[in-house]
Amino acid sequence: MASTIKVKTKFLGDVVQVKSLMQHPMETGARKDPDNGFIIPAHHITQLIFTNNGKQVMVANFSTAVSKNPYFSFSFKGAKAGDTLIISWVDNIGEKGELETQLK
Amino acid sequence: MQVTKRAFLQAGVVLLALAVLPRKLLAAAWPQKAFSEPEMNAALVGLFGTDVTTISDKITLKVPEIAENGAVVPVTIKTSLQNVESISIVVEKNPRPMVATFEIIPGTLADISSRIKMAETSNVMAVIKTMEGIYSTSKQVKVTIGGCGG
Amino acid sequence: MITRLILTLLFVSQPVLTVSAEESKCFPPGEQNPASSPGNQKQHFEQQFSAAENLRQAAASAGAEWLKTESLLISAREEAASGNWNLAVQSTAKACQQAELALQQAQYESEAWKSRVIK
Amino acid sequence: MNKAITAGLIFLFTLAVYQPAFAGPAEDRRAFVAYFESRFPDIPFAEYANGIYAIDQDARNQWIEIEEFPPYEFAVDQGESLWQEKFADGKGYSDCFNSSKAGVRQNYPRVDGLSGEVITLDMAINLCREQHGQKSFEFGSEEILALSAYIAFESRGNVFNIIVAEDDPQALAAYEEGKRFYYSKRGQLNLSCADCHVASAGQYVRADRLSSSLGHPTHFPVYRSKFGSMLSLHQRVAGCIRDVRAKPFDLQSPEYRNLEYFLTYMSNGLEANGPGARK
Numbered sequence: 280m281a282s283t284i285k286v287k288t289k290f291l292g293d294v295v296q297v298k299s300l301m302q303h304p305m306e307t308g309a310r311k312d313p314d315n316g317f318i319i320p321a322h323h324i325t326q327l328i329f330t331n332n333g334k335q336v337m338v339a340n341f342s343t344a345v346s347k348n349p350y351f352s353f354s355f356k357g358a359k360a361g362d363t364l365i366i367s368w369v370d371n372i373g374e375k376g377e378l379e380t381q382l383k
Numbered sequence: 384m385q386v387t388k389r390a391f392l393q394a395g396v397v398l399l400a401l402a403v404l405p406r407k408l409l410a411a412a413w414p415q416k417a418f419s420e421p422e423m424n425a426a427l428v429g430l431f432g433t434d435v436t437t438i439s440d441k442i443t444l445k446v447p448e449i450a451e452n453g454a455v456v457p458v459t460i461k462t463s464l465q466n467v468e469s470i471s472i473v474v475e476k477n478p479r480p481m482v483a484t485f486e487i488i489p490g491t492l493a494d495i496s497s498r499i500k501m502a503e504t505s506n507v508m509a510v511i512k513t514m515e516g517i518y519s520t521s522k523q524v525k526v527t528i529g530g531c532g533g
Numbered sequence: 534m535i536t537r538l539i540l541t542l543l544f545v546s547q548p549v550l551t552v553s554a555e556e557s558k559c560f561p562p563g564e565q566n567p568a569s570s571p572g573n574q575k576q577h578f579e580q581q582f583s584a585a586e587n588l589r590q591a592a593a594s595a596g597a598e599w600l601k602t603e604s605l606l607i608s609a610r611e612e613a614a615s616g617n618w619n620l621a622v623q624s625t626a627k628a629c630q631q632a633e634l635a636l637q638q639a640q641y642e643s644e645a646w647k648s649r650v651i652k
Numbered sequence: 653m654n655k656a657i658t659a660g661l662i663f664l665f666t667l668a669v670y671q672p673a674f675a676g677p678a679e680d681r682r683a684f685v686a687y688f689e690s691r692f693p694d695i696p697f698a699e700y701a702n703g704i705y706a707i708d709q710d711a712r713n714q715w716i717e718i719e720e721f722p723p724y725e726f727a728v729d730q731g732e733s734l735w736q737e738k739f740a741d742g743k744g745y746s747d748c749f750n751s752s753k754a755g756v757r758q759n760y761p762r763v764d765g766l767s768g769e770v771i772t773l774d775m776a777i778n779l780c781r782e783q784h785g786q787k788s789f790e791f792g793s794e795e796i797l798a799l800s801a802y803i804a805f806e807s808r809g810n811v812f813n814i815i816v817a818e819d820d821p822q823a824l825a826a827y828e829e830g831k832r833f834y835y836s837k838r839g840q841l842n843l844s845c846a847d848c849h850v851a852s853a854g855q856y857v858r859a860d861r862l863s864s865s866l867g868h869p870t871h872f873p874v875y876r877s878k879f880g881s882m883l884s885l886h887q888r889v890a891g892c893i894r895d896v897r898a899k900p901f902d903l904q905s906p907e908y909r910n911l912e913y914f915l916t917y918m919s920n921g922l923e924a925n926g927p928g929a930r931k
Contacts, residue, residue: 447714455718527859532891532930533862
């Protein structure tokens with residue numbers, strides 16, 4: 280089973296740049312199913328958290344207005360190659376996704 | 384002192400993190416109230432306790448002039464303001480204007496990018512909360528009804 | 534700014550698609566509803582419908598059927614089933630006209646496309 | 653004037669103005685490329701592979717942002733794992749595509765020597781499955797889009813080289829059919845592909861700018877933000893057909909395959925750069 284998260288990291292001097300992409304429908308709860316006309320219930324990531332070697336480096340809080348298959352990028356200092364970066368998301372119905380990667 | 388208090392909290396978070404990692408998410412609660420407000424000022428109050436922000440030219444908000452597709456509008460926000468605590472994206476005319484808010488932890492740069500949905504042509508506001516205050520800058524993004532997709 | 538969004542498409546000159554009343558194989562909708570008896574209405578509708586359906590199929594086999602022709606005929610059937618003869622007849626007439634124009638378009642295009650090839 | 657002279661004059665006149673409707677494919681392509689080069693003198697040839705983003709700068713900037721981390725990467729990953737699966741007889745896709753996934757995209761569509769039919773990449777994927785006793789995928793399904801996305805990704809940078817052999821009547825007939833389809837007006841709006849994507853390329857239709865046909869097929873399949881999913885070239889064409897208010901044909905119908913053959917031949921020399929990201 281492929282992960283629901285993809286990540287690319289790059290060192291720029293002492294800063295590491297993290298780009299991430301999640302596979303998630305990000306349903307707003309206002310959209311109708313084109314097949315039957317029923318409202319599709321809201322289903323969206325609420326929090327996306329990045330933890331480097333056990334230290335939280337980013338907490339992103341999302342509403343339904345973040346695009347489908349969300350993209351998020353940020354940068355942080357104080358990391359070195361080989362550090363373990365954990366990316367995890369949780370959504371409004373309790374589903375979760377997680378990916379562990381080594382910085383390079 | 385604010386800095387000390389923050390450092391103390393930070394240490395607490397790390398300890399907690401060590402205790403419950405790897406599966407548990409430990410962030411502050413998801414700001415449900417701010418995210419459900421249908422009106423921009425109320426959304427700002429929901430998140431910051433006030434809707435008053437100081438317009439700052441130290442914030443760079445990169446958005447397209449005309450969105451190719453309102454469902455996927457690239458947004459980049461960065462700032463040279465110091466002691467940044469959070470960055471938020473607010474779309475004035477969205478049904479629920481608060482789009483996302485990012486906690487900037489010490490060591491993390493105040494420089495983020497994402498892609499957001501816009502219901503119609505609207506001002507997009509980048510709000511930066513620092514230890515000193517709440518700052519913002521806005522830009523209009525036009526959202527058009529497509530023709531046939533090119 | 535606004536001018537950028539205004540339709541600026543300039544299409545090359547187009548033939549006007551028309552089928553004269555004498556040439557048309559479709560029943561004009563006005564003559565379709567003598568309302569003498571329910572049996573007559575049904576019979577007239579069925580005649581009109583099969584003329585339209587034949588033309589639609591001819592347009593389809595020429596690869597030229599228009600988007601809504603079939604759904605117009607489907608809704609005509611539904612209206613007929615509930616006894617709304619006027620609506621049934623109107624939908625059928627519209628579908629028939631579309632099919633006829635589509636066929637004319639295909640016929641015209643069988644040669645006309647050649648003049649558009651970039652040389 | 654006597655009748656003989658009149659007839660003679662008419663004959664000479666006919667000779668002078670008569671031009672065969674059939675120009676060779678190579679000649680067609682030169683004229684096609686030359687048209688766009690004179691229309692958009694500032695756009696280098698290779699840029700046409702990027703579709704509308706060769707023409708529209710504001711849209712291009714947003715596209716570049718999407719390409720920072722394009723959502724089609726999930727489809728490429730899925731396609732890779734599908735590619736590696738073995739069929740019941742122990743064979744795999746690499747046995748059908750000459751052991752190599754690279755160097756595939758740019759050779760499709762091609763004309764099958766036996767049947768004379770245009771074989772597109774999507775069709776070749778299914779033919780491979782059938783040959784090895786597997787059920788074929790539905791055209792437009794997630795699986796076939798993922799596989800074609802992966803194959804396109806692995807073929808990136810290779811240059812399109814569609815062959816229409818001038819001594820192969822079946823290939824020429826398929827090419828001519830595609831060309832006829834391309835230039836024929838259709839639908840309630842009475843528009844041909846060329847009306848929008850040649851004569852009006854770069855112009856606005858409501859809020860959208862029309863792409864140029866040169867380069868149309870190079871980047872498919874694409875991730876369409878509008879749908880939040882992958883889309884094949886034939887699904888895109890079906891969208892156009894619907895937009896001119898004509899009834900669309902089935903995916904992988906002879907009409908669309910012939911059109912793809914013609915269109916891709918027109919784009920020979922451009923790089924395969926799929927999968928793409930579009931609004």
